[in-house]
Every structure is written in C-alpha cells, then in structure tokens.
Amino acid sequence: MIAPCLYIAATAQMGKGVFTNAPITAGSVIEIAPAIVMSARERKLLDQTLLHDYIFEWGFDGNRCAMALGWVPVYNHSFLSNCEYEMDYETNSIQIKTVRDIAAGEELFINYGGSWDSDKQVWFETK
Template structure:
C-alpha cells in the first residue's frame, strides 16, 4: 500500500526522493510494502554492489538485510526526519509513518539509523540543505 499522493522526483544533491502532492497529517501510515529478506551470505555479496545503498539491516540481531519494495528504499536520510520506518519481521513488511504534519510538495525523509534521534554517522557524507 502506497498512498496515491506520493511520488518520486529528483532532489538536489541526493538523486531521487519521495515527495507528496498533498498535506499529510502527523501519524499517518503512508506506505506499507513487502520486503525481500536476504541471508547473511547474500548481504555480504550485496554490500559490495550499488544495492548496498538501498538495503536495510533486518531481524532483531540485524544479521540479515532486506530490499524493501515500493518506495521504501528511495526515501532519503535526515538527522531531523519527518517520517519513521517500522519493520514487521513476521509479515516481512516495512511501513513509513509521518512524525509531524507534512506540507504539500515536501520531501519525505527517514533517519537511516532507525531511531529518529540517532545522530551516529551513516556510511556517506550527509549533505545539508
């Protein structure tokens, strides 16, 4: 399920990102998408490819990874994200939920560290607006 008002577009300095055509209230589940779960061995292989930038660690111990379908792998990183993501290990899905009201035309972003307040470095240089 992806809300129909979401769309992918170019975003300055980051390639592509996910945006909205409408205002979205805080606490709205805007996407729930299936994931393809990769084994530890497959994760090691994928980590050596361009796909590394699009996978998420998976499982309670994060020993596997997943490729999220839908738009999940296109949301850009922010240390002040307007969305969070939730993983359902049993259903093998990821959901994106707004943390605050989102304005029409605004880019939707998540913190790649999982916790919206986690300011630990990520594997690339974060570009400021």
C-alpha cells in the first residue's frame, strides 16, 4: 500500500525522494511495503555491493537483512525526519508513518538510524 498522494521526484542534493501532493496528518500510515528477508550469509554478500546502502538490519539479532520493496528505498535520511519506519518481522513488511503534520509539496524523510529523532551517525557519514 502506497498512499495515492505520494510521488517520487528529483531533489536538489539527494537524487530522488518521496514527496506528497496533499497535506498528511501526523500519525498517518503512508506506506506498507513487503520486504525480502535474507540470511546472514547473503547479507555478507550484499554488503559488498551498492545494495548495502538500501538494506535494513532484520530480526532481533540484527545479522540478517531485508530489502524493502515499494518506495521505502527512495525515502531520504534526516536526523529530524517527518516520518518513521517500523519493521514487522512476522509479516516481513516495513510500515512508514508520519510523525507530524506534513504540507503538500513537502519531501518525506526517515531517519536511517532507527528512531525518527535519533542523532546516531549513519553508515554514509562515517566513510
């Protein structure tokens, strides 16, 4: 499920991103995407490819990974994001939900560090 108001467009500095063409209220689920879950062995192989930048740590032990389908890989990172993601290990899906009201035309961000307001460094900042 992807909310019908969402669209993908070019950004000034981050390539492409997810935007909305209508206002969205805080607490709205805007996407539920299936995820392809991979083993620890497969994760080691993916870590050697460009896909490393698009996978999520998966499971309670964190040694597996998942590739989200839908538009989840297109959301850009912000430390003070306007959306958060939640992983559902039972249904192998990732849900995107707004954490504040969002105006039409605004880009939607998730925090790659986990919590929508986490200031933990993410992998591309440590390179």
